Amino acid sequence: MSTAEITVPAPLARFSLRVDPADANVVAAALAVPLPLVIGTRTEAGGRALLALGPDEWLLTAPEADAEAIGAAAAGLAVPHSLVGICGRDMVLHLAGPGAATLLAMAMPRNLATIPVGEGARTVFDGVSVVITREAEDAFTLSAWRSYMPHLSAVLAAGQRELAAGI
Known part of the structure; x- marks a missing residue:
């Protein structure tokens, strides 16, 4: 899992x-x-x-x-x-672990394999504009406007449950 x-x-x-x-x-x-x-x-x-x-x-x-x-x-x-x-506007999350790329891919059209370690991109996650940076092969930062974080956190939590269930 x-x-x-x-x-x-x-x-x-x-x-x-x-x-x-x-x-x-x-x-x-x-x-x-x-x-x-x-x-x-x-x-x-x-x-x-x-x-x-x-x-x-x-x-x-x-x-x-x-x-x-x-x-x-x-x-x-x-x-x-x-x-x-933009500290007051943005919030940042760190996603790490063997399922981090899979978790992001659940709601992101961007192919994360095209983002090398140390690089990043502006993209969308479940319709929200985000900036993704690949910190390591299995670690990412996701930043977005603060007002969208409750929604993004809920989507990520649902994705974590799906990963845990093997879906």
């Missing part, structure tokens, strides 16, 4: 970053982490991570203690950009 454990990870600072990819080097220097330019790829440095969600959009995560410094660094940028804190 496959199982998947769902937990709420330790909080991180979370930001939505929008900037012209032509300015990636300037922004990378200010934020102390390189900007990945291929959608779905992720870079990490010094506890900070950037996931490319679109041609000019990234999800930046960092230790909470870095939030103020990140905001100050972005405020000093001389290139047009948008950096918005």
